[in-house]
Amino acid sequence: AQTVTQSQPEMSVQEAETVTLSCTYDTSESDYYLFWYKQPPSRQMILVIRQEAYKQQNATENRFSVNFQKAAKSFSLKISDSQLGDAAMYFCAYRSDSTSGTYKYIFGTGTRLKVLA
Amino acid sequence: DSGVTQTPKHLITATGQRVTLRCSPRSGDLSVYWYQQSLDQGLQFLIQYYNGEERAKGNILERFSAQQFPDLHSELNLSSLELGDSALYFCASSVLEGRTDTQYFGPGTRLTVL
Numbered sequence: 001a002q003t004v005t006q007s008q009p010e011m012s013v014q015e016a017e018t019v020t021l022s023c024t025y026d027t028s029e030s031d032y033y034l035f036w037y038k039q040p041p042s043r044q045m046i047l048v049i050r051q052e053a054y055k056q057q058n059a060t061e062n063r064f065s066v067n068f069q070k071a072a073k074s075f076s077l078k079i080s081d082s083q084l085g086d087a088a089m090y091f092c093a094y095r096s097d098s099t100s101g102t103y104k105y106i107f108g109t110g111t112r113l114k115v116l117a
Numbered sequence: 118d119s120g121v122t123q124t125p126k127h128l129i130t131a132t133g134q135r136v137t138l139r140c141s142p143r144s145g146d147l148s149v150y151w152y153q154q155s156l157d158q159g160l161q162f163l164i165q166y167y168n169g170e171e172r173a174k175g176n177i178l179e180r181f182s183a184q185q186f187p188d189l190h191s192e193l194n195l196s197s198l199e200l201g202d203s204a205l206y207f208c209a210s211s212v213l214e215g216r217t218d219t220q221y222f223g224p225g226t227r228l229t230v231l
Contacts, residue, residue, distance in 0.1 A: 045207060050219060
């Protein structure tokens with residue numbers, strides 16, 4: 001069975017600095033998708049970035065980028081120029097690929113990011 | 118705003134009662150997922166529907182059931198409620214087409230069982 005592990009329950013970063021959140025996963029599948037979701041105090045789940053396992057190029061969305069290491073089964077999120085609004089819980093998620101239309105999403109336990117002014 | 122709506126936002130009820138949570142997916146999305154998030158916990162997948170049919174089941178209790186209607190909205194029914202059922206319940210929707218499928222989450226329904 002697939003698992004997703006976020007080993008950092010909490011992280012802090014100074015405003016304007018860079019922080020990296022870690023995520024590792026375990027799977028026997030070769031094709032899958034990985035996601036980072038942000039959950040601010042409002043509790044809304046917001047998609048931050050998505051990575052297809054078959055793509056070697058790391059995904060980037062403005063200040064957010066990932067370091068995807070398929071062999072190591074590692075998927076870290078880098079936030080550059082951190083802003084106060086980045087303070088939130090961040091969840092890493094794995095989605096299996098499927099031809100049957102049944103997609104299984106597995107979420108990590110989350111990392112709480114604090115941004116210090 | 119993800120385009121996924123959930124009602125009600127908050128629900129307070131007593132043990133032993135039954136409640137219904139409602140979700141309307143984004144326009145064009147055929148698939149609906151339900152998740153439970155207990156306090157300071159990650160998301161636990163409950164169940165997935167696609168175009169009215171159940172597609173996948175996760176850690177859903179027998180006291181819980183769901184359905185997706187012809188207009189694609191979905192309802193999650195929770196019965197014989199216990200204190201431990203207090204949680205945030207999320208609905209997410211996706212197109213469920215091809216490899217680029219991505220879930221978009223609603224704002225959640227906070228259920229408090231007293």
